[in-house]
Amino acid sequence: MNMVTSTATVFTREVRSKIRTPWPFVESLVDPLLLLVLFGPLVAGLGGVEGLPSGDTTQWFVPGILVVMTFSTSAFIGSGIQEERQAGALERMLVTPVSRLAMLLGRVLRVVVIVAVQTVVVMAITIPFGLDVFPVGFAVAVAQLAVLAGALGVVSLAAGLALTNAYAFWGMVTIFYTPVIVTSGALLPMDLAPDWLYAVSRINPLAHVVEAQRSLFVGDVADPAVALGFGVAFAFGVAGALIGTRALNRVRV
Amino acid sequence: MINARNLVRRFSLKHETVEAVRGVDIDVAPGEVVAFLGPNGAGKSTTLRMLTTLLPPSDGTAIVAGHDVRREPQEVRKRIGHIGQGNGSMDGLQVREELYTQGRFYGLDRRTSWARTSELLEQLDLAEQASRDVARLSGGQRRRLDVAMGLIHRPGLVFLDEPTTGLDPQSRANLLDHIRWLREEQDITVVLTTHYLDEADAVAERVIVIDHGQIIADGTPDQLKSKVSGDLVTVTLAEPESVDAAAEVVSRIPTAHEIESRGDVVRFRTERGDAVMPELVRALDGPGLTLRGTNVQRPTLDDVFLTLTGRSLRDDE
Numbered sequence: 001m002n003m004v005t006s007t008a009t010v011f012t013r014e015v016r017s018k019i020r021t022p023w024p025f026v027e028s029l030v031d032p033l034l035l036l037v038l039f040g041p042l043v044a045g046l047g048g049v050e051g052l053p054s055g056d057t058t059q060w061f062v063p064g065i066l067v068v069m070t071f072s073t074s075a076f077i078g079s080g081i082q083e084e085r086q087a088g089a090l091e092r093m094l095v096t097p098v099s100r101l102a103m104l105l106g107r108v109l110r111v112v113v114i115v116a117v118q119t120v121v122v123m124a125i126t127i128p129f130g131l132d133v134f135p136v137g138f139a140v141a142v143a144q145l146a147v148l149a150g151a152l153g154v155v156s157l158a159a160g161l162a163l164t165n166a167y168a169f170w171g172m173v174t175i176f177y178t179p180v181i182v183t184s185g186a187l188l189p190m191d192l193a194p195d196w197l198y199a200v201s202r203i204n205p206l207a208h209v210v211e212a213q214r215s216l217f218v219g220d221v222a223d224p225a226v227a228l229g230f231g232v233a234f235a236f237g238v239a240g241a242l243i244g245t246r247a248l249n250r251v252r253v
Numbered sequence: 254m255i256n257a258r259n260l261v262r263r264f265s266l267k268h269e270t271v272e273a274v275r276g277v278d279i280d281v282a283p284g285e286v287v288a289f290l291g292p293n294g295a296g297k298s299t300t301l302r303m304l305t306t307l308l309p310p311s312d313g314t315a316i317v318a319g320h321d322v323r324r325e326p327q328e329v330r331k332r333i334g335h336i337g338q339g340n341g342s343m344d345g346l347q348v349r350e351e352l353y354t355q356g357r358f359y360g361l362d363r364r365t366s367w368a369r370t371s372e373l374l375e376q377l378d379l380a381e382q383a384s385r386d387v388a389r390l391s392g393g394q395r396r397r398l399d400v401a402m403g404l405i406h407r408p409g410l411v412f413l414d415e416p417t418t419g420l421d422p423q424s425r426a427n428l429l430d431h432i433r434w435l436r437e438e439q440d441i442t443v444v445l446t447t448h449y450l451d452e453a454d455a456v457a458e459r460v461i462v463i464d465h466g467q468i469i470a471d472g473t474p475d476q477l478k479s480k481v482s483g484d485l486v487t488v489t490l491a492e493p494e495s496v497d498a499a500a501e502v503v504s505r506i507p508t509a510h511e512i513e514s515r516g517d518v519v520r521f522r523t524e525r526g527d528a529v530m531p532e533l534v535r536a537l538d539g540p541g542l543t544l545r546g547t548n549v550q551r552p553t554l555d556d557v558f559l560t561l562t563g564r565s566l567r568d569d570e
Contacts, residue, residue, distance in 0.1 A: 005357075006358070009358060010353060012354070013343065013346065013351075013354045016345070016346055016350055016354075017343050017344065017345035017346045018345055020345060020386075021345065082273060084343065086339075087339055087340050087343075087344075088337050088338065088339015088340045088341055089336045089341055089342065089343045091307065091339060091341070091342065092335075092339075092341030092342070092355075092399075092402065093358075094304055094307060095306065095330055095333075095335040095337075096330060096332045096355070096358040096359060097327050097330040097358070097359065097360070098358045099366060189428070214334045252308070
């Protein structure tokens, strides 16, 4: 069985097993919309603070919210693989000849698709609230968020496999969640940050994607920040895939 | 089917190294039904996991279904079925869907996988549950689905790890019937682990007793039982006061040993208890001792385990 067929089979199984419960989908779509409604006006009220556009902040705020949404949709899927390990379903997968990388990619592909769909939905919903449309920029933005979703998903799976229990996994999530979201600059501009905090944001892959997304949302596809955002997300994903495949080969079920 | 030499598995726990399996040799011929019997923690599951590529051996070699578990794990996986201790199916999927998908994982094309799915649902009595969510199956049904999943690619060799643990007696009997069916109708070589003596006795043609990570006995249940010195014969007398006289008669049987009398009962061990019985009944008749009942009990695998290790398998239950 080749890589494409196995990945597709793992993907279909993932989708089918979760399609009958719409809650995860609802949850990750409602969250960005609530941020938009509740936090958006606060950002707008800041006016011409450094790093913010002086006029309408919608074009600045929506891309950040989409990155947060991508994070919350894809960064927790490692807990799912922990449940499978606990139940015995992972052991079952490991005795089949399916490639270990395909097991990861098939799972990740599900969140990639969900994120792409959600991004389009959020874009469509915010157009009536004053979002200016840049077709090429938006298309590239969707593609970039999909890459980010894949990268975060595979890193999350690697973490789920490396950490032996659910407490450890959610402990890690708690430790990383706030720093990752705050230093990504998704909610408030990192231009406001003191030097040390700004330095921290440079090692956060999300910060680079947020900056790339903001360029894409004003149609500036050629901005070097866009290429950097892709590069960082991609590198993060490849590292996650390597660690994850290794973890899947060594996991004790 | 299986040729394993000097299999060793070590685990590191904090500061010490634990040897869970210490140099095990196993040969299984095609068509055999073999049970690994031993108490919890004896190393049976660890051995099984090494044979099914789930755990790399720390030392030694194993050729399973014609391929080396360390060098060609993929080739081994294609040729074996493994039914683990947990639930192999994923919650949220329908029974039919999951089984079909498992077929695809083994490279069956769509049509073959659907055909095989229908066939197995019939054979494992799951046809009625075909469109049910696997999470809503009973324990016995879910176990049978696991068996079906392990058979989807028609493997010649199937491993079952503690297959009946946690099942109610009826589901257990049903599953054991299916395990016999694997051998008798499907011509599949079966290796299973169990800590239930009656289970090993009921389905296995050959029992490998494992204790403390080593094989301590290997043979058919009858061969193993013959290691225990003879059958247990019990004679119950009509009058308790004649027990001593009866014990005296018993002691004159040349092969009788371990003679014990308590209450109205005399017990002893002897080879061929069934052959000794007619002679004993006549001998007791002579002095006019009246019998209320007799019983000849073949040794159980628990007697075997007790003889080999000085411990009873039931101790840890």
